[in-house]
Amino acid sequence: MTRTPKHSPYFKTRHISVAHSPDADDLFMYYAIHFGWVDSTQTCFSSCAKDIQTLNEATLRGEYDISAISFALYPLVCDDYALLRTGVSFGNGYGPKLIKKRTTTLKKDFKVALSGAHTTNALLFKLAYPHARIVYKNFLDIESSVLSGEVHAGVLIHESILEYDENLIVEAELWDIWCDLNKRDLPLPLGGMALRRSLPLTIALECESTLTKAVEIAVRNKPLLSRMLLERNLIRVDSAKLETYLNLYANADSITLSDVQIEALDVLFRLGFDAGLYPQLIEANQYMLPCEYLTQRYS
Known part of the structure; x- marks a missing residue:
């Protein structure tokens, strides 16, 4: 305090x-x-x-x-x-990232780790991937959950977007999802x-x-x-x-x-x-x- x-x-x-x-x-x-x-x-x-x-x-x-x-x-x-x-x-041209392991192919109902039910990234993710199975985790644990295979993918936020394990790749940028949804050149x-x-x-x-x-x-x-x-x-x-x-x-x-x-x-x-x-x-x-x-x- x-x-x-x-x-x-x-x-x-x-x-x-x-x-x-x-x-x-x-x-x-x-x-x-x-x-x-x-x-x-x-x-x-x-x-x-x-x-x-x-x-x-x-x-x-x-x-x-x-x-x-x-x-x-x-x-x-x-x-x-x-x-x-x-x-x-x-975000302006950037934002949270949906990541997965390089060897993973995501199915329609893939399991994903998000940082919280009321976060902005969760809202946008739900709109873009309505069939995904969501689990919520502290954002610091999302990368390790993907690497361990506990989930198929995860959305990285905060400083986690700057650097992550070399075995992970970006499946989708939430900035691109936001742009597709709002149809305008607006910040995220x-x-x-x-x-x-x-x-x-x-x-x-x-x-x-x-x-x-x-x-x-x-x-x-x-x-x-x-x-x-x-x-x-x-x-x-x-x-x-x-x-x-x-x-x-x-x-x-x-x-x-x-x-x-x-x-x-x-x-x-x-x-x-x-x-x-x-x-x-x-x-x-x-x-x-x-x-x-x-x-x-x-x-």
């Missing part, structure tokens, strides 16, 4: 629990707060790191004030959590952050502002922050792979959602709704915090 320092005993701050994954992009986007580069007079953050499916399930239970989530989960929690504009990861929505709606609106807006500043400062100071994370053994990959991974998933496009990213989210939500995975069709813009509130409040 990590905690940001309080400004002063004279300030009354609201404690906010933040959950993020231990993956390089999430750590990179949050740790400017942990290192004291960004602070708030209204909020005091504490964080924990857990794998993304664990966070998806915790969000379904409403455990954290703010949590990283798979975008595919959001329509299932939209009544209880607002969608934050910052801390987002999209992978993960973002959600904030509990029960928080007072002024506190919620302060949280989003603080987290946005953290991502912005992290991107602006990438070499320094990357070195600090590596020196503290917080990252699973070496410096070269870290730079490659951050260029993919924690970059200027992670600071705040753009119009094209919002459009991509709406397409993802519609694909899930049309497949019967969501009880209602939502549009991302309707579930974000009203940024205009503070200016209108005092006008």
Whole structure:
């Protein structure tokens, strides 16, 4: 558990629990707060790191004030959590990979290991391979499950896409599946952050502002922050792979959602709704915090 320092005993701050994954992009986007580069007079953050499916399930239970989530989960929690504009990861020409052993020929009902039922890669996989037999595993165990023959194939995510055993080959790129499904040149929505709606609106807006500043400062100071994370053994990959991974998933496009990213989210939500995975069709813009509130409040 990590905690940001309080400004002063004279300030009354609201404690906010933040959950993020231990993956390089999430750590990179949050740790400017942990290192004291960004602070708030209204909020005091504490964080924990857990794998993304664990966070998806915790969000379904409403455990954290703010949590990283798979975008595919959001329509299932939209009544209880607002969608934050910052801390987002999209693929643009890349994304999770469906891998298998070189000697394996996949049949229609092949057995596959996925990283969680509510992940974006699981949603896209189910649409592309409706007859596959799915087992869910921690993403760190997927490669070994394929190599051992426990499953015929698996979807690699996070840093696992950068390097894998030479006996494995890519059967399909989920980026290509996404492009076939959306019929447009849109980035692939992978993960973002959600904030509990029960928080007072002024506190919620302060949280989003603080987290946005953290991502912005992290991107602006990438070499320094990357070195600090590596020196503290917080990252699973070496410096070269870290730079490659951050260029993919924690970059200027992670600071705040753009119009094209919002459009991509709406397409993802519609694909899930049309497949019967969501009880209602939502549009991302309707579930974000009203940024205009503070200016209108005092006008």
